[in-house]
Amino acid sequence: xxxxxRVAMKTIFSFxxxxxxxxxxxxxxxxxxxxxxxxxxxAEFLNVILKKDExxxxxxxxxxxxxxxxxxxxxxxxxxxxxFGTELFSKxxxxxxxxxxxxxxxxxxxxxxxxxxxxxxxxxxQKVDRIVFNVENSVQASGGDALDALKSTPRVQVRNEDISxxxxxxxxx
Numbered sequence: 189x190x191x192x193x194r195v196a197m198k199t200i201f202s203f204x205x206x207x208x209x210x211x212x213x214x215x216x217x218x219x220x221x222x223x224x225x226x227x228x229x230x231a232e233f234l235n236v237i238l239k240k241d242e243x244x245x246x247x248x249x250x251x252x253x254x255x256x257x258x259x260x261x262x263x264x265x266x267x268x269x270x271x272f273g274t275e276l277f278s279k280x281x282x283x284x285x286x287x288x289x290x291x292x293x294x295x296x297x298x299x300x301x302x303x304x305x306x307x308x309x310x311x312x313x314q315k316v317d318r319i320v321f322n323v324e325n326s327v328q329a330s331g332g333d334a335l336d337a338l339k340s341t342p343r344v345q346v347r348n349e350d351i352s353x354x355x356x357x358x359x360x361x
Contacts, residue, residue, distance in 0.1 A: 216259050219281065221289035223254045223269060225296045230254030234276070234294075237268040269294060 219238070223231040236256045238246040240263060250256045250269075262284050269277040269292070276294045281287065313320040321341045338344050338351060345352050 215261050217262050217283045218286040219258045219260060219267070219283060219289070220287070221256055221292050223250050223256070223277075223292045223294060225294060231269075231271075231294055231296060233271075235268075235270045237270065239266045239268065240264070242266075271296065 223234055225231050230252065231250055231254045232252050234250045234254075236248045236250060236258065237244050238258060238260060245265070246258055246260050248256055248258055260283065264280070264282045267277075267279045267281050267289075268275055276296065277292060279289075281289075309322045309324075311322055313322065323337045335346060338346050345354060
């Protein structure tokens, strides 16, 4: 009799646990959508952020086809799409059932105030009649003197302040 009671209790607890697990999963809904740019091409790897009360509660990325899928508890959220820290799209969504937002069109262009382009010469340049070592691009250029720069120059040897070039005789400085 005692074994039957144990089996019955285990069965009842298993059934109650199963009902509890099902009720938890029933509270989650799915939010999906597809993001495209002005040329109707998929917007890849955008940040998809869902906020509740101004706090991020879920983050994901769009895939290579611009699609996203989020499983989240029912509720009211703000959907934000951003790229490189710039918000491209924002929409309030109320999720009580599975929702597909369809195609979301965004403008990926970003208005900038200024663009600075920097370039540097190669550290070592091979000319027809010589090799040029651009000291300004060298790590030793900051805080060192001419002798320090010569020590780091290819094919130049500095020993006890005597300067020689590998493969050359009769040095003139």
